[in-house]
Amino acid sequence: MKQHPLCSDCEDKITPMDLPIPAGLKKEWSTCESRRQFLGRTGKVLGWASLATLFGEASFRHLAFASSNSQQAGSASKNLGLPHFAPKAKRAIYLFMSGAPPQVDLFDYKPGLAAQFDKDMPASVRGNQQLTGMTAGQARFPVAPAHWPFNQHGQTGTWISDLLPYTARMVDDLTFIKSTNTDAINHEPAIMLMNTGNMNVGKPCLGAWLAYGLGSMNDNLPTFVVLQTKTNAKENNQPVSSRLWSSGFLSSEFSGVGLRSVGDPVLYLQDPAGVDRDVRRKMLDAVEEINRQTLAEVGDPETNSRIAQYEMAFRMQSSVPELTDLSKEPDSTWELYGQDAKEPGTFAYNCLLARRMAERGVRFTQVYKRGWDVHDNAVGMLPVLCKETDQGAYALITDLKRRGLLDDTLVIWAGEFGRTVYSQGGLSQENYGRDHHPRCFTTWMAGAGVRPGVAYGETDDYSYNVVKDPVHVRDFNATILHCLGIDHNKFTYEFQGLRQKLTSPVEAFVVKGILA
Amino acid sequence: MSFAAKGLHAASDVLRRARLIPRVWIGTAFAGVSIALLPFFSPLDGKPHADFLQFLGRFHPLLVHLPIGLILLLPLLEFLGVKRPAMREAAGFVLQIALATCILTVIFGVLLAYASGEIGTTVTRHMRGGILLAIELSLCLMVRSSLLAAQRSRVYFGLLGVVLITLTWTAHEGGSLTHGSDYLTRYMPSTLRRFIAPSAVASHPNSFFARHIYTVLDTKCVACHGTNKEQGGLQLDSYESLMAGGKDGVVIVPRNPDGSLLLKKVTLPPTDPHFMPAEGRAPLTPDEIARIRAWILAGASPIATSVPGIFIAEDREEAPPPVGDYNAIMGEIRQMQQSQGAKLVPVSANPADGLILRTTDVAGSFDDEQLAKFQDFAPFIVEAELARTAVTDAGVETLSQYKNLRALHLEGTAVSGRTLGKLSSLTQLSYLNLSGTKVTSDALLPLKNMPKLRHLYLFNTPAELTSAAETNARSAQ
Numbered sequence: 001m002k003q004h005p006l007c008s009d010c011e012d013k014i015t016p017m018d019l020p021i022p023a024g025l026k027k028e029w030s031t032c033e034s035r036r037q038f039l040g041r042t043g044k045v046l047g048w049a050s051l052a053t054l055f056g057e058a059s060f061r062h063l064a065f066a067s068s069n070s071q072q073a074g075s076a077s078k079n080l081g082l083p084h085f086a087p088k089a090k091r092a093i094y095l096f097m098s099g100a101p102p103q104v105d106l107f108d109y110k111p112g113l114a115a116q117f118d119k120d121m122p123a124s125v126r127g128n129q130q131l132t133g134m135t136a137g138q139a140r141f142p143v144a145p146a147h148w149p150f151n152q153h154g155q156t157g158t159w160i161s162d163l164l165p166y167t168a169r170m171v172d173d174l175t176f177i178k179s180t181n182t183d184a185i186n187h188e189p190a191i192m193l194m195n196t197g198n199m200n201v202g203k204p205c206l207g208a209w210l211a212y213g214l215g216s217m218n219d220n221l222p223t224f225v226v227l228q229t230k231t232n233a234k235e236n237n238q239p240v241s242s243r244l245w246s247s248g249f250l251s252s253e254f255s256g257v258g259l260r261s262v263g264d265p266v267l268y269l270q271d272p273a274g275v276d277r278d279v280r281r282k283m284l285d286a287v288e289e290i291n292r293q294t295l296a297e298v299g300d301p302e303t304n305s306r307i308a309q310y311e312m313a314f315r316m317q318s319s320v321p322e323l324t325d326l327s328k329e330p331d332s333t334w335e336l337y338g339q340d341a342k343e344p345g346t347f348a349y350n351c352l353l354a355r356r357m358a359e360r361g362v363r364f365t366q367v368y369k370r371g372w373d374v375h376d377n378a379v380g381m382l383p384v385l386c387k388e389t390d391q392g393a394y395a396l397i398t399d400l401k402r403r404g405l406l407d408d409t410l411v412i413w414a415g416e417f418g419r420t421v422y423s424q425g426g427l428s429q430e431n432y433g434r435d436h437h438p439r440c441f442t443t444w445m446a447g448a449g450v451r452p453g454v455a456y457g458e459t460d461d462y463s464y465n466v467v468k469d470p471v472h473v474r475d476f477n478a479t480i481l482h483c484l485g486i487d488h489n490k491f492t493y494e495f496q497g498l499r500q501k502l503t504s505p506v507e508a509f510v511v512k513g514i515l516a
Numbered sequence: 517m518s519f520a521a522k523g524l525h526a527a528s529d530v531l532r533r534a535r536l537i538p539r540v541w542i543g544t545a546f547a548g549v550s551i552a553l554l555p556f557f558s559p560l561d562g563k564p565h566a567d568f569l570q571f572l573g574r575f576h577p578l579l580v581h582l583p584i585g586l587i588l589l590l591p592l593l594e595f596l597g598v599k600r601p602a603m604r605e606a607a608g609f610v611l612q613i614a615l616a617t618c619i620l621t622v623i624f625g626v627l628l629a630y631a632s633g634e635i636g637t638t639v640t641r642h643m644r645g646g647i648l649l650a651i652e653l654s655l656c657l658m659v660r661s662s663l664l665a666a667q668r669s670r671v672y673f674g675l676l677g678v679v680l681i682t683l684t685w686t687a688h689e690g691g692s693l694t695h696g697s698d699y700l701t702r703y704m705p706s707t708l709r710r711f712i713a714p715s716a717v718a719s720h721p722n723s724f725f726a727r728h729i730y731t732v733l734d735t736k737c738v739a740c741h742g743t744n745k746e747q748g749g750l751q752l753d754s755y756e757s758l759m760a761g762g763k764d765g766v767v768i769v770p771r772n773p774d775g776s777l778l779l780k781k782v783t784l785p786p787t788d789p790h791f792m793p794a795e796g797r798a799p800l801t802p803d804e805i806a807r808i809r810a811w812i813l814a815g816a817s818p819i820a821t822s823v824p825g826i827f828i829a830e831d832r833e834e835a836p837p838p839v840g841d842y843n844a845i846m847g848e849i850r851q852m853q854q855s856q857g858a859k860l861v862p863v864s865a866n867p868a869d870g871l872i873l874r875t876t877d878v879a880g881s882f883d884d885e886q887l888a889k890f891q892d893f894a895p896f897i898v899e900a901e902l903a904r905t906a907v908t909d910a911g912v913e914t915l916s917q918y919k920n921l922r923a924l925h926l927e928g929t930a931v932s933g934r935t936l937g938k939l940s941s942l943t944q945l946s947y948l949n950l951s952g953t954k955v956t957s958d959a960l961l962p963l964k965n966m967p968k969l970r971h972l973y974l975f976n977t978p979a980e981l982t983s984a985a986e987t988n989a990r991s992a993q
Contacts, residue, residue: 081865155814155823218876330976359903361876403927404949404973453826485864 025497045297080491082213087485088449088516089410090217092210093354093365095393098191099238099372100441102419102434105146105382107442108178108463109159113145113421121422125464132185134375134424135435141422143462144432147379156453163386166394173397173406175450175514179457179466182417182438182473187238187373190416190438193473195244197502204248204255204493206477207364209502210484211254212247213491218361220319222257222312225357227367230261230345232388235371235381245366249495253305256366259353261345265324269317280317284310323356337395348392355399358409372415376425376433397446406447410483414443414476421462440466443476449483451516474508482510541658547619548654551647554626560640564633573628579621580690586614587653587683591676604664611660615653622646636745638692645686652679696739725755725818728826729811732804733758736793747794755818770816773809782808836944838868839920842896849893856886860893870898870920879904884911894918903949904928909935916941923947927973933959940966951975 017026104110121141130136150159151168158171167174184190189199196203204212207224216223226245231237245256259265271280288307295303326333326342333352334341341348350367357365369389374381393413400406418441419434426432440459446452458468471479478488481502488508492499564570590610597604625646629639656675663672691699733752739745741752741762750762758778761767767778774780781792782800793799800808810826842849842862849860849871857878863869873890875882883906890897894917902911903925909932915924916938924939926949933955939945939962946968957979963969974980 083864085866086864086869156810157813217874220877332976361874402973402975403951404925404947404971404975407947407971408923 022497024494028497080213082491083485084487084490085485087483088408089447089483089485090408091358091361091363091365092410092412092480092484093358093396094206094367094412094414095351095389095396096194096240096366096368097372097389097413097415098240098368098370099187099236099374100190100415100417100419100436101372101385102374102378102382103178103440103442103459104144104419104421104434104463105148105378106161106164106386107159107176107444108440108459109150109161110145110421110461110463111150112461113143113463116143117145118142118427121462121464125460125462127465129439130185132436135420135422138424141420142427143421144378144423144427144434147382147432154453156455158453158455163382164390166390170394170397170446172453173401174444174446175452176442176444176455177457177471177476177511177514178440178442178455178459179468179470180414180418180441180443180473180476181466181470182441184417185436185438187416187436190436191238191240191244194414194416196246196248197474197477197504201243201246202248203500204250204502205245206480206502207245207256207366208247208250208254209481209491210364212250212493213486214363214484216361217363218319220315221323221357221360221362222316223363224254224256225362225365226256226258227350227353227365228258228261228345229347229350229367229369229388231370232384235385236373236375237370238373240368240370244368249500250493251301251305253308256364259320259324261350265344266313266316266320269313269320271317277317280314284314319360323360324353326352333399336399338391341392341395346392347389348395351392351396352399355396355403355405358400358405359403374419374434377431378433379431400447408448410448410450410480411446412443412480413445415441417441418463421464437464439464445480445483445514449516450479450514454514456511456514469511469513471511472508474503474506475511478503478508479511479514482515544615544654544657547615548651551619551622551650554623554647555643560629560635560643561633565631567631569627570631573624573626573631576621576624576628577694579617579624583614583618583621583649584683584687586610586617587649587679590614591673591680594673594676608660611653611657615650615657618646618650618653622650634745634747637743638689639745642686642689642693645682645689649679649682649686652682693745694739696735723817723819724811724823724826725816728807730755732800732808736798736800736804739797740794759816768812768816771813773812776812779805779808779812836898836920836922836946839870839896839898841867842871842893843867845893852890852893856889858882858886858890860890860897863898871896872899872901873897874901875905876901876903880906882906884908884914887911888914891917895920897921898944899923899925901925902929907931909933912936913938915939918942919944921945925949926953927951927975929953931955933979936960937962939963943967945969947971949973950977950979953977955979 017029104113119142121143126141135141146161148162150161152158153160153168154170154172156172158174158176160168160171182190182193184193184199192201192203193199195205197206207226211223214223224245228240242255242258245258247253247255257266260267264270271277287310291303291307291310294300295307324344329352337348337352340346341352343349347367347369354365354367371381371385371388374385397406397411400409400411418437418439420437422435423432424435440463456469457466457471459465460467481488481491488501488503488510492501494500498504590607593603593607593610597607622643626643628634629643652675656672656679659675660672663669733741737752740747741750743751743753746762748762748764750764750767751757751760759766759768761777764777767776769775778792781790783805784791786799791799807823807826810823814823853859857875859872859874861872861874863872871893873893882902887902887907888911891914897918898920899922900915900918904927906929907926908930912926912931912935915921919942921942922944924942924945924947928951931950931953933950933953936955936959939948943966945966948963948969948971951973952975955974955977960972960974960979963972
């Protein structure tokens with residue numbers, strides 16, 4: 001009879017367990033349930049059950065409680081020795097510009113392009129790059145200079161497009177990375193790569209890694225919160241999904257908690273009519289007990305996550321209404337964020353919430369703004385997109401700064417890639433479109449850990465290739481981890497026989513040039 | 517022949533020679549006097565003169581080493597001459613040549629200073645030294661024969677000693693002119709340097725100007741544009757003289773780097789005749805130029821300690837002293853957390869980084885009494901997050917015992933500021949957040965002298981309004 005590969009009774013034969021296979025993989029295999037293990041354990045469970053009745057109920061309960069406690073210590077509060085070194089930033093706020101903002105129109109000033117209007121971009125610039133299906137068939141690649149003028153701002157004299165009058169006011173506080181580059185040319189793989197360090201689904205995202213590694217600063221609120229901005233139907237909205245804030249192979253208690261942009265921030269957070277706080281507590285206690293029994297029996301760490309999440313939800317019943325109650329905000333808040341911020345779901349509102357969460361100890365807040373995918377009608381849509389986001393981002397930085405929070409908060413502004421300098425579709429004096437461009441895009445950071453007033457990296461005259469100090473997505477993420485006191489190479493989690501990390505598999509480097 | 521007779525013979529021989537030359541005597545005296553009068557014929561007026569004179573004058577640094585070598589050789593020969601008369605005879609000849617080259621060098625040197633229009637205290641001192649040396653040498657030549665003949669060589673040797681001292685001093689002044697006055701001390705071990713008086717530094721030693729602009733000017737420019745030498749009437753050795761400019765006008769226009777002559781000159785192509793630093797001295801590095809540009813753009817302030825966009829490694833705040841290892845009391849820390857709700861969180865895996873007192877999730881109920889219970893852990897706590905807690909002025913007094921505290925969050929508390937003075941004992945405190953409290957600007961006065969307190973936040977406080985009003989009043993002036 002052919003032996004089951006996971007059979008641990010060797011019967012003089014070599015089993016897979018004797019092979020030179022990584023210990024981690026063997027460990028994982030050994031936890032998988034084989035038929036024999038199942039039958040064996042059923043017998044044990046029956047034995048324990050009869051023993052428990054003999055000893056009496058009390059002792060059994062004690063036993064289950066002890067085992068669940070040790071389980072808990074094993075997952076959430078495990079001592080990982082983090083942060084590796086004294087961090088500059090305690091928390092981070094990530095403003096994610098989904099759809100990819102065009103660097104040529106906003107930050108990457110190329111004065112020489114004006115003279116190149118409607119001239120073909122030299123083939124040598126593009127090299128042998130494979131374009132997207134959307135423009136690969138184009139007969140020519142006419143250069144589309146930025147439609148809006150650029151001006152110098154701040155004491156650093158940074159060039160910023162007139163599209164971003166608010167960003168222009170804070171250039172001295174920002175750290176621009178003009179040489180960010182990525183491997184993917186389409187939205188889904190690129191946005192996965194940006195968030196999880198891998199184009200494929202299944203890896204934990206940055207926020208989940210941080211929640212796992214650094215833990216919570218406030219037990220009453222989630223460690224990692226995702227805020228989605230209301231979509232504008234006129235914009236070309238690429239989907240964002242919970243894959244982007246997933247905990248991947250980490251325990252699901254580390255995944256991002258999404259606050260809804262419309263209606264109640266968290267559904268069913270209010271107790272239903274007739275159920276008061278005490279009743280709710282009793283119900284949760286009962287559920288928890290059942291869950292603990294399951295945990296003691298099966299030992300699945302996900303049960304622990306479930307228990308933790310029920311408890312979190314209960315605490316959020318009081319903490320979230322307090323978080324989203326903006327009635328006590330002083331007038332200066334509305335002057336800064338604009339009246340838009342009073343409407344839930346706008347970008348400015350989310351920025352304000354992000355500030356409130358920073359105050360309340362949320363470790364990582366990610367604000368998604370969709371709609372930057374300007375394949376056509378860039379001239380029509382960019383002013384709308386910039387107006388929606390410019391003031392909110394400025395207000396967030398300014399607000400954090402004046403409240404003394406920017407000293408220990410890192411703010412990140414990034415999309416998943418850049419956009420081409422050549423026009424997609426027809427180019428006219430009035431309008432153009434821009435296709436996806438992974439070779440370079442501009443991102444910025446501000447606050448704890450990074451040098452303000454710096455522009456890092458350079459692109460060529462067409463804002464097409466990086467010519468100095470490239471920053472790959474992996475380097476970008478490694479740098480974010482560094483600001484939070486984490487050595488990205490040491491921060492690993494063993495899974496599938498590999499020491500997985502946010503920045504694997506190719507070696508990543510912290511961008512020293514932007515560190516404070 | 518006995519040794520004494522030999523010496524006597526040699527001495528009489530020398531004496532005979534000396535008698536032969538009263539004419540040399542007169543000529544020497546004449547040369548000395550005319551050298552002394554040289555500066556009156558060509559006074560250093562700070563204006564450039566005929567190019568031809570300068571062409572000749574530029575051989576001064578070349579010629580100068582000739583008399584130096586000969587003068588150094590002189591005492592050696594005289595000393596050896598005690599035993600070997602041939603050496604002594606040679607010494608006389610060397611002395612004559614030394615005097616001749618010395619006079620020539622002085623003439624060329626004066627020509628150089630006169631024609632190039634260099635003035636300054638070091639230039640004057642160097643010139644006077646050269647002239648003095650020439651006079652001393654002529655004196656030596658005049659008295660040498662007779663003194664040696666009269667067996668009074670001690671006087672002559674004393675005179676030679678004075679010559680050597682004058683030579684050293686003059687040569688040093690000359691070296692300061694070409695290499696800069698700190699050429700010798702720049703890389704001197706700090707233990708030695710303590711004995712030397714510090715060079716003139718701006719009145720704000722911590723300012724960006726003092727640390728990063730002055731140092732560049734000092735190494736690259738002051739050799740020619742300082743009190744020693746004032747090429748172009750420009751002195752770059754202090755903030756005031758830098759801003760005053762030179763004969764061509766102002767060299768620094770605040771907020772306008774492109775209109776600032778100084779920056780223009782150092783960024784010209786190196787082949788340009790107006791490129792600075794001139795005469796093949798080390799040009800400014802791109803880094804140094806960037807610093808100067810950013811500093812001018814930011815207003816060219818003599819006080820500002822930082823300039824946006826410019827970061828220099830040594831500017832970073834020095835690391836605070838490590839705290840003790842708290843691992844020994846980890847058990848008590850855990851116990852404390854369980855009983856109080858507030859947490860003591862390690863800053864990092866390294867215990868020397870200390871602990872954070874975190875009250876975020878129990879903020880509403882955390883008060884002075886609870887804070888007092890953390891007293892035992894005070895030496896390990898480097899950051900106290902007490903925002904929106906019920907901590908009051910009494911709690912602030914407790915906090916004055918937290919000797920290693922670097923950051924203190926008191927935003928949104930009922931702290932009135934009455935007891936803030938107590939915090940001045942916290943020598944490591946660099947961050948204090950009082951936003952949203954009722955603190956007034958008067959309550960902050962005791963914090964003025966805290967050395968490390970760099971980040972003070974007063975958003976939404978009465979103090980903020982006062983300071984804003986002050987700023988407005990200042991800008992209105």
